[in-house]
Amino acid sequence: MRPDSTRGYDRATASRILAELAHGGLFPGGCAAYLGRPRLIGYRAAPLVPAPGSHLTASQQGYLTSFMRPCPASQVISATHRVTWNDSEGIPNVAHVGPSALGPVVPVVAREATLALWRALAANETLAARIARLDDAARQVLMTTTTDVEPREIFRIGVEATARTLIQHAYIASQTPYRTPAEFARGMRDSGIFAVVASTWYWELQASTFRRGMIPVALVAAPDRTVRYTARTTATLRAMKDATIADARAVMARATSEEGLTVAQAVQKYHHDLDLISKQYALLGEAEQPRCLGQMTHVIGGQRSSVQPEVIAAYVDAFTGLLDLVAITQLPGPPDEVITDPAERTFRIPDMNCKHCRATITALLQALDAPVTEIDLVSKRVVAGFGTVTAREHAFDAIRDAGYTVVPPR
Numbered sequence: 001m002r003p004d005s006t007r008g009y010d011r012a013t014a015s016r017i018l019a020e021l022a023h024g025g026l027f028p029g030g031c032a033a034y035l036g037r038p039r040l041i042g043y044r045a046a047p048l049v050p051a052p053g054s055h056l057t058a059s060q061q062g063y064l065t066s067f068m069r070p071c072p073a074s075q076v077i078s079a080t081h082r083v084t085w086n087d088s089e090g091i092p093n094v095a096h097v098g099p100s101a102l103g104p105v106v107p108v109v110a111r112e113a114t115l116a117l118w119r120a121l122a123a124n125e126t127l128a129a130r131i132a133r134l135d136d137a138a139r140q141v142l143m144t145t146t147t148d149v150e151p152r153e154i155f156r157i158g159v160e161a162t163a164r165t166l167i168q169h170a171y172i173a174s175q176t177p178y179r180t181p182a183e184f185a186r187g188m189r190d191s192g193i194f195a196v197v198a199s200t201w202y203w204e205l206q207a208s209t210f211r212r213g214m215i216p217v218a219l220v221a222a223p224d225r226t227v228r229y230t231a232r233t234t235a236t237l238r239a240m241k242d243a244t245i246a247d248a249r250a251v252m253a254r255a256t257s258e259e260g261l262t263v264a265q266a267v268q269k270y271h272h273d274l275d276l277i278s279k280q281y282a283l284l285g286e287a288e289q290p291r292c293l294g295q296m297t298h299v300i301g302g303q304r305s306s307v308q309p310e311v312i313a314a315y316v317d318a319f320t321g322l323l324d325l326v327a328i329t330q331l332p333g334p335p336d337e338v339i340t341d342p343a344e345r346t347f348r349i350p351d352m353n354c355k356h357c358r359a360t361i362t363a364l365l366q367a368l369d370a371p372v373t374e375i376d377l378v379s380k381r382v383v384a385g386f387g388t389v390t391a392r393e394h395a396f397d398a399i400r401d402a403g404y405t406v407v408p409p410r
Contacts, residue, residue: 008144009283015296017138021130021151022307023300027120031318034119035325036088036112042331043085043104048078048096048213049398052367058360058402060214067208069243071216071236079171079213082397085328087111096213100173105181107170109326110163113318117159120314121152128152146293147279158294158307162315164210165197175219176227182320189316191226198292198308200234202241203278212401216240245290248281337389345392348380348407349399357404364402368395 051058056078064073080098085108087093095107121127131151143149148157166185178184188194197206209215217233229237255266263283271279280290294308339345352361354377362372365384370391374383386392396406 008140010141011145011280011288011291011293012296013141014145015291015293016298017134017142018151018154018293018307019296019298019305020300021127021134022155022310023303023305024126026124026127026155026307026310027117027314028124028126031116031120031314032321034116034123035318035321036116038325038327039088040327040329041085041088041108041112042329043083043108044331045081045083045097045104046394046397047081048401049364049368049394050078051402052363056214057212057398058364060212062403063208063212063214067244068205068216068240070239075218075232075236076214076216077172077218082213083107087115088326089115095167095210096171098171100171102170102173102181102184104330105323105326105328106184107167108328109181109319109322110167112322112326113315114159114163116318116322117311117314118156121155121159145280154293155307155311158311159315161198161206162194162311164206165194166315166319168206168210168215169193169217169219171213171215172217172219175221177221177225182323185316185319187225187227189312191228193227193229194312195295195308196229198295200229200237200241202244202281202290204244205237205240241290244278245281245284248277249284249286251277252282339386339388339392342383344389344409345386346381346383347396347409349382349404350380350407351405352377352380352382360402361399361404364398365395368398370395 048057050056051061054061054073056064056073056076060076060078061073064071064076068076077099079096082094082096083104084092084094085104087108093107093111095111097104097107134151139149142151142154146154148154166188169188170184173184176184176187178187205216216236218230219227220230221227251270252263252266255261255270256263259266261269267279267282270277271282284290292308294311295306297304297306299305349357349361352358352375358375358377361382362375365372368391370384370386372382372384374381376382384395386395396408399406
């Protein structure tokens with residue numbers, strides 16, 4: 001690659017730096033002290049609305065078509081409901097549940113487990129001291145190789161990715177022999193699914209499908225009650241990852257040749273500004289395959305050490321411990337209000353730009369029994385026959401789920 005493309009980019013060294021920082025424990029003494037007191041958390045649930053003629057929402061279809069080749073739609077499972085709640089720190093959260101019967105307890109408690117491990121990381125003064133002693137060369141490797149540069153933030157993101165894995169696979173818990181949230185979390189750990197996600201999925205696939213409530217995998221159970229991905233799942237995930245790596249390399253090659261950009265400029269444009277490529281994949285050597293930094297094993301102090309197993313073990317312990325501390329309840333929706341003022345049926349969609357956008361939005365609204373009486377590409381103005389405030393909010397959610405911005409009536 002170009003002379004400045006690999007200066008400091010070294011996945012093996014970055015992995016070793018993180019392993020050395022974690023050696024001795026990311027969560028010394030365990031996380032029991034950080035689980036908090038018993039609490040009641042209320043949530044609200046709204047159904048996901050599939051696009052006409054599909055089992056997927058418009059947003060899921062769009063992401064599948066644009067970023068998941070060669071994955072077929074038939075391989076993707078959609079959640080059935082979007083759930084919203086405020087966690088124990090008062091932070092709003094959104095996740096998805098169904099079609100399995102485990103329900104909202106998994107995302108709600110998973111969030112509490114994430115917060116507990118984050119508190120444990122923040123309280124780890126020994127880790128803070130090790131981070132403070134990093135030299136400039138180590139910091140340069142992390143800066144060039146990783147997206148989240150600060151080590152404690154990298155560990156925080158690893159905890160969050162573990163939570164995403166648990167929540168997403170809960171959509172398909174009915175494909176497993178696990179019938180309770182605790183059984184499910186331990187079964188995922190014992191089956192090695194967390195590690196499989198880290199090694200087989202590409203990073204953006206997990207984050208983007210999580211946001212949309214979709215999962216492109218199927219599980220099969222073994223006689224010993226562990227589960228694994230089907231052969232078709234593994235093959236498709238690898239093909240998607242290979243395609244993503246190839247795309248990132250092609251974008252970088254074009255940017256640094258036809259566009260005349262330096263590697264740093266290309267990364268800024270296509271990774272930071274446009275979010276079209278993964279920097280990690282774009283800078284990979286031709287013969288190099290990406291490996292999760294937390295999965296690589298290193299010999300440190302005469303012992304084999306890897307970050308990910310500690311994070312997974314601590315996360316599952318925190319999650320199962322919190323199941324006894326967190327109670328959840330479904331909150332009633334706000335009283336429904338009949339819309340009589342025509343102005344309350346008028347809204348704008350700033351990023352509606354073409355006839356395809358107009359057709360997509362019209363079809364979504366018609367599927368929700370909200371006939372469109374006006375939709376104008378110039379003014380971005382839409383008027384639809386909403387009967388109630390609740391119906392309007394469901395329609396707005398569906399439009400946002402399709403990737404558009406909604407400016408509601410004021």
